[in-house]
Amino acid sequence: MLIIMKKHAPDDTLDRIKEYLITRDFDIHQSTGANRTIIGVIGDTDTLNDHEIEAMPGVSQVVRIKKDD
Amino acid sequence: MDINEIRTRIDLLDDVLLRIFNERARLALEIGHLKKGLSLPVFDPNREKRIFARMKDENPGPLDDGAIVRLFERVVDESRRLERIMSHQEEEA
Numbered sequence: 001m002l003i004i005m006k007k008h009a010p011d012d013t014l015d016r017i018k019e020y021l022i023t024r025d026f027d028i029h030q031s032t033g034a035n036r037t038i039i040g041v042i043g044d045t046d047t048l049n050d051h052e053i054e055a056m057p058g059v060s061q062v063v064r065i066k067k068d069d
Numbered sequence: 070m071d072i073n074e075i076r077t078r079i080d081l082l083d084d085v086l087l088r089i090f091n092e093r094a095r096l097a098l099e100i101g102h103l104k105k106g107l108s109l110p111v112f113d114p115n116r117e118k119r120i121f122a123r124m125k126d127e128n129p130g131p132l133d134d135g136a137i138v139r140l141f142e143r144v145v146d147e148s149r150r151l152e153r154i155m156s157h158q159e160e161e162a
Contacts, residue, residue, distance in 0.1 A: 015114040022112040027150045030142045034135065 001045040002063040003053060005037045013058025014039075020056070024048075036060070093144065094151055101152035105159070111152050117145055 005014060014037055021028050021041055026048075029040035041048070050062045070078075104111065124141050125134040132140075 011114075011118070018114070019110075019112055022149065022153075023110075025153065027146070027153070029146050032135070032138055032142060 001041040001048065001050075001065060003039040003041060003059060004061040004063065005039070005058050006060040007035045009037070009058035009060075013056070017053070017056060017059065020053075090144070094148060097148035098151060098155055101155055104152075105156060111149055111156070120145060 003017060005017070017039060018028060018030070021039070024047075025043065026045070027042040029042065031038045031040070045064070050064065053059060054062045101111070103109075121138050121141055124137050128134055128137045
């Protein structure tokens with residue numbers, strides 16, 4: 001799963017997303033760009049609610065990675 | 070220097086990086102043990118920000134600051150992952 005943050009989302013919104021994921025035992029790969037940050041979420045993301053994450057402050061989009069056949 | 074000499078130097082530097090990454094990971098695990106004993110959270114956003122800010126301040130180039138931050142984000146992400154695995158192993162033991 002990829003979580004794409006809004007352009008220039010404040011640091012505290014990013015911290016909240018990271019804390020949300022880390023306390024639920026997910027590993028993350030953060031990549032900070034010039035305008036926005038992308039968080040790669042590693043783990044059993046089936047247990048995560050896309051809508052709940054998308055509603056969090058600073059989040060632009062949640063992208064599910066299609067499972068291999 | 071020809072291409073082979075440069076690649077030999079890169080290989081030597083990669084060996085040094087490998088040892089340094091693992092030494093850093095060992096120290097991160099020590100911190101993980103201490104944090105667990107003190108019931109402190111694995112995620113410390115202020116500490117992570119200080120690491121990135123310090124590395125940008127110390128960056129002599131030619132890698133730009135964005136590249137330095139992305140590299141250290143990976144280092145920090147993997148340290149956190151290692152702490153999580155250690156924590157689970159200790160709980161299961």
